Amino acid sequence: MALVVRPDYHAIPTIEKNGLNWISTTESDRQGQKPLRIGILNIMPLGEQYEMNILNPLGLSLVDIEPVWIKLESHSYKTWPEGHVERLYATYSEAVQEKKLDGLIVTGAPVEHLDFEEVNYWDEISDLIGDAKENSHSTLGLCWAGFALAKLSGVEKITFETKLFGVYELDNLTFNHPIMGALDDKFVCPQSRFAGFEDQAVVEAVTRGDVNALAYGRESGYTILETPDHKQLMHIGHPEYNKGRLAYEARRDQGNPKIPNIENFDFDKPLNRWRMHRNTFFQRWINFVTQESKS
Secondary structure, eight states: OOEEEOTTOTTHHHHHHTTOOEEEHHHHHHTTOOOEEEEEEOOOTTHHHHHHHHHHHHTTOSSOEEEEEEEOTTOOOTTSOTTHHHHHOEEHHHHTSSSOOSEEEEOOOSOTTSOGGGSTTHHHHHHHHHHHHHHSSEEEEETHHHHHHHHHTTOOOEEEEEEEEEEEEEEEOOSSSTTGGGSOSEEEEEEEEEEEOOHHHHHHHHHHTSOEEEEEETTTEEEEEEOTTSSEEEEOSOTTOOHHHHHHHHHHTTTOTTSOOOBSOOTTSOOOSOHHHHHHHHHHHHHHHHHHHHO
């Protein structure tokens, strides 16, 4: 189907170049369509460039998707083009003022080395996640946001001395599942983080019934978790990354003593070996949100 975007959205040429369909919000309203409203709380560095990493898999959906870009009031968007956030992004309260969100995606942020209470927007984001749990069908947290959802479910992160950086294989731990049931037994996914979970902490949380463990990797540890009601999905990798984003990070971080050379990825000749995981993962999540919106 189509992405429902403003006619002046800056990335329309890229949407078309990537073979995705789009329709303007005005035309969608005129036709009386009711697209899924997916909030995207984007707190990534260089966030304007990052937007297509989310839109690419959403644009393959079998239903119309209206991305609703959300900003934090307590965060400074220092690496973004001047005026971009003000032109395109709404606060969470503005985004849900007239219509609720069907689903919410919260991106990563380069703050996983900090305690949550040290992150200046922690109170705002935890309140927002709590509201979405009550009023949206599902929240998907990526990388740091996955850690945030896990903390709110009782699973604490641990920090690493050096970054886990590369493309690693993961084992699918469950097959009778609305999302993981469509994924391969083994799949690869980029990881770019200074944090993770202790295996025992996840095992204990599963035993308590706080979370379900969905994917595990030898190098990556437990990487995909969820709450038992499927309302919150935590992926602490970067399935959404395109190869250009990962190559940019690899080049940027060369020579940093705390960041090893990227593993299983050649940034001079980048290959995307996780595209099927990305597309299937996001499509099954959208399908889950769609089904929940009909119930």
